[in-house]
Amino acid sequence: MTRTTRRSVPWRFAVPAAIAAATVGAVTFGPSAFADDSHPGLPEQTAEQLVAKVAAARADALTGTVRIDTDLGLPALPGKAGGNGPQALLSGTNKLQVALDGPDRQRIGIMSDLAEYNVIHNGRDVWTYDSRAHAVTHGTFDHGRSDVASLVPTTPQDAARQLLDLVGPTTDVRVDGTGRVAGHDVYKLRFAPKAQGSLIAAATVFVDAKTGVPLRVTVDTVKGGKPAIDIGFENVSYDKPAAGTFDFKPPAGARVEEATPNEARPEAPGTPGTPGTPAAPTGERAEPGLLGEGWATVVELPAGGEAKDATGLLGKLGKPVPGGTLINTRLLNVLGTDSGRIFVGAVDADTLQRIAAQR
Amino acid sequence: MSPTDALPKTGVLSPAFRYSADKEAFGSERPPRLRGLTRSELRLVFLRPRTAAMLGFLAFVPVMLGVALRYFHDGGSSGGGGGGGSMDFVNQVTGNGLFLVFASLAAALPFFLPMTVGVVAGDSIAGEAHAGTLRYLLVAPAGRTRLLLVKFAGVLAFCLAATLTVAVSALVVGAALFPMGDVPLLTGDTISMGEASWRALLIALCVAASLVGLAAIGLFVSTLTTVPVAAMATTVGVVIVTAILTGIPQLSAIHPWLFTDGWMSFGDLLRSPIPTDEIIRNLGVQTAYTAIFGAAAWARMTERDITT
Numbered sequence: 283m284t285r286t287t288r289r290s291v292p293w294r295f296a297v298p299a300a301i302a303a304a305t306v307g308a309v310t311f312g313p314s315a316f317a318d319d320s321h322p323g324l325p326e327q328t329a330e331q332l333v334a335k336v337a338a339a340r341a342d343a344l345t346g347t348v349r350i351d352t353d354l355g356l357p358a359l360p361g362k363a364g365g366n367g368p369q370a371l372l373s374g375t376n377k378l379q380v381a382l383d384g385p386d387r388q389r390i391g392i393m394s395d396l397a398e399y400n401v402i403h404n405g406r407d408v409w410t411y412d413s414r415a416h417a418v419t420h421g422t423f424d425h426g427r428s429d430v431a432s433l434v435p436t437t438p439q440d441a442a443r444q445l446l447d448l449v450g451p452t453t454d455v456r457v458d459g460t461g462r463v464a465g466h467d468v469y470k471l472r473f474a475p476k477a478q479g480s481l482i483a484a485a486t487v488f489v490d491a492k493t494g495v496p497l498r499v500t501v502d503t504v505k506g507g508k509p510a511i512d513i514g515f516e517n518v519s520y521d522k523p524a525a526g527t528f529d530f531k532p533p534a535g536a537r538v539e540e541a542t543p544n545e546a547r548p549e550a551p552g553t554p555g556t557p558g559t560p561a562a563p564t565g566e567r568a569e570p571g572l573l574g575e576g577w578a579t580v581v582e583l584p585a586g587g588e589a590k591d592a593t594g595l596l597g598k599l600g601k602p603v604p605g606g607t608l609i610n611t612r613l614l615n616v617l618g619t620d621s622g623r624i625f626v627g628a629v630d631a632d633t634l635q636r637i638a639a640q641r
Numbered sequence: 642m643s644p645t646d647a648l649p650k651t652g653v654l655s656p657a658f659r660y661s662a663d664k665e666a667f668g669s670e671r672p673p674r675l676r677g678l679t680r681s682e683l684r685l686v687f688l689r690p691r692t693a694a695m696l697g698f699l700a701f702v703p704v705m706l707g708v709a710l711r712y713f714h715d716g717g718s719s720g721g722g723g724g725g726g727s728m729d730f731v732n733q734v735t736g737n738g739l740f741l742v743f744a745s746l747a748a749a750l751p752f753f754l755p756m757t758v759g760v761v762a763g764d765s766i767a768g769e770a771h772a773g774t775l776r777y778l779l780v781a782p783a784g785r786t787r788l789l790l791v792k793f794a795g796v797l798a799f800c801l802a803a804t805l806t807v808a809v810s811a812l813v814v815g816a817a818l819f820p821m822g823d824v825p826l827l828t829g830d831t832i833s834m835g836e837a838s839w840r841a842l843l844i845a846l847c848v849a850a851s852l853v854g855l856a857a858i859g860l861f862v863s864t865l866t867t868v869p870v871a872a873m874a875t876t877v878g879v880v881i882v883t884a885i886l887t888g889i890p891q892l893s894a895i896h897p898w899l900f901t902d903g904w905m906s907f908g909d910l911l912r913s914p915i916p917t918d919e920i921i922r923n924l925g926v927q928t929a930y931t932a933i934f935g936a937a938a939w940a941r942m943t944e945r946d947i948t949t
Contacts, residue, residue: 295941295944379828379912396827397827397908400829413827414732416736530830533829534737534823
């Protein structure tokens with residue numbers, strides 16, 4: 283029935299090929315809001331001036347979308363697909379909707395496919411809403427410890443704030459050229475540890491040249507490759523968030539749990555949003571011990587419930603070393619000693635073991 | 642170019658040809674109008690028993706979901722954050738029937754909808770070739786490019802019809818089995834029923850648009866063969882292969898390039914404020930796939946010897 287004549291590929295097929303090539307080229311080499319390679323000319327600034335500018339920056343009101351790329355080199359954990367909420371930030375790419383209005387009102391929504399996890403802080407109230415479970419938690423903060431933003435380092439500002447604490451004799455700070463983030467011209471401010479032993483090669487803060495607001499932070503590891511953490515705005519506006527953004531009412535039919543003030547804190551990701559506070563948030567309930575200082579800070583997780591779970595996990599994922607079990611990732615080392623204690627730090631294995639042995 | 646002497650007598654013509662033969666092509670040098678051709682192509686697509694069967698099957702998806710959730714769902718069991726593989730929106734559907742629309746579209750989009758689109762798209766050109774009607778279609782001075790456009794329009798119409806079938810069926814089932822009322826968004830805010838209906842319509846359009854890239858792939862595959870079943874199987878195969886690729890985390894570098902990557906972006910319409918980036922990106926991906934495979938189909942169609 284069919285008679286086909288063989289001949290060379292006709293010129294017309296050049297059309298789809300050209301369209302494909304043009305598309306791939308445009309996407310690969312075209313401008314991207316997140317990783318813009320242009321270098322706008324900006325007036326010279328010293329590192330000190332920039333640090334002062336960041337410290338003085340006041341982003342009272344802000345809305346935008348934050349993208350977080352985390353690549354800790356962890357093995358893919360089973361059940362991650364169902365992950366919702368802050369734990370999801372531990373790996374892969376996540377997007378967040380962020381709205382800030384002064385120190386008392388923040389809202390962060392961690393977006394995933396067909397689901398979202400919201401944390402809303404409004405005055406004394408803290409709400410979380412998990413759309414997948416259709417569940418709400420509500421708590422109130424005691425005064426004096428109401429700064430929820432510092433507990434959830436999910437915005438570049440939080441990350442940068444913690445970096446600024448590191449400025450001192452242990453840190454080498456310098457200006458590393460200019461760039462663009464989310465359509466804003468930025469200075470790159472590079473923080474690097476002077477001492478050996480840290481797994482962090484450098485952290486770079488992209489500072490908005492106009493406002494001094496940090497728009498992106500990347501953390502590079504000594505092992506090279508892509509940043510272990512890359513957190514930045516995809517788009518940002520300094521306009522006041524729409525009225526009502528922070529007025530949360532539990533939706534109809536949702537399960538509402540009242541939490542005691544301590545538990546009301548959104549379970550912060552175990553990610554160190556920044557160097558200097560490695561893995562701090564998870565264990566904060568029982569005040570983890572901080573050892574060492576600066577970039578070589580090591581956290582000792584308190585013994586008890588969580589640590590016990592972690593010991594089991596260590597056994598599965600870690601490799602045995604003298605005196606305990608070690609999990610090695612690009613950014614963090616976790617050491618579980620035979621005596622059941624757990625040490626976490628963004629330092630190399632030798633340093634971690636040395637510090638642990640001193641205890 | 643137009644061997645009008647080769648016109649057949651009667652009987653073997655597809656409706657598209659019959660229309661153009663009756664109304665316009667004879668006794669006139671003017672090519673048949675695109676609108677008339679399209680109308681008869683739509684008739685060809687939608688009057689098929691096969692199409693009715695597929696739409697009926699799609700309409701049944703929300704019924705299954707609705708009944709399962711209404712009578713066999715013990716509330717709270719999946720409240721713990723949802724394990725992998727569990728259905729989306731489970732906890733919302735029981736409280737608000739409109740969520741069955743979103744749940745059904747989310748359930749039908751990964752496989753059921755692409756499967757039916759693959760069948761229609763794969764059949765579009767190859768079916769005519771197989772039935773021996775393709776050359777008669779081209780005998781009428783309609784032109785090959787024009788014929789391709791009309792066929793693609795038919796497939797697009799089916800994409801829209803299939804999506805709306807799922808949505809409307811879900812709306813009816815949802816209203817029958819569950820309470821209706823104000824709709825909670827993914828962000829925890831609540832919107833009125835009226836606004837939610839608008840968003841549901843936008844979501845249906847978004848889902849239909851997500852299928853356009855696949856429709857273009859199917860159209861191209863369909864120009865390669867005269868065996869319609871092969872074209873359908875290949876197109877559905879493309880969907881399956883893509884789903885497998887998506888499931889391999891080590892291949893995450895190529896995921897943004899797959900036409901299925903942005904399919905779930907319709908969920909962004911249920912947030913407040915609505916983030917448009919992913920939706921626009923998905924539409925861009927679909928446009929790119931349509932341009933590439935549409936051009937490939939055109940190149941193949943205008944080049945090939947059509948003997949059947």
